[in-house]
Amino acid sequence: MHALAHSRFLRNDWVGRAILRGPQEPKGIAAGGSSMKPLSVFLGRLLGLFTIITVCWLLADRQATVSMIPVLLGDRAAIIVLAILSLGAGLAVVLAHNIWSGGLLPILVTAVGWLLLIRGVLFLFLSYREISRILEFMQFGTFFYVYLAIPLLLGVCLTYLGFTAHANR
Secondary structure, three states, rough: OHHHHHHHHHHOOOOHHHHHOOOOOHHHHHHHOOOOHHHHHHHHHHHHHHHHHHHHHHHHOHHHHHHHHHHOOOOOHHHHHHHHHHHHHHHHHHHOOOOOOOOOOHHHHHHHHHHHHHHHHHHHHOOOHHHHHHHHOOOOOOOHHHHHHHHHHHHHHHHHHHHOOOOOO
């Protein structure tokens, strides 16, 4: 009777359940990659590849890009379209994936979502004059490669982490 009571105790205890199950297949980094939520993996891949492709397109013709940015930001209708797209993408990521733990990938995905959301709100509410001052202060033409290196590195990081992570199903 004592052995039966002891085995029931083990089955109800979380340590006992682990003992009774026996050895499990390792998960996480020890298994050759990190386990992530499928949404983190998908968004990491999506945002990473999107960023890499966009930055490479902008880098392909520096002169056109440097002359296009002030023209684009000088058109209030274009700013509103960009703001709405950024706001929508940012809200989608933040509402579906507001995860600030679990590794670098989910944190980066969430941070990008918040940056998109904040940029969308700022573009909606800042005046043309304020946007022009910010653009002038940034000296986009002078620091062109620096400003594009940052999203390129972020895109490479998101893509690498997204394609090397193993999604939990």
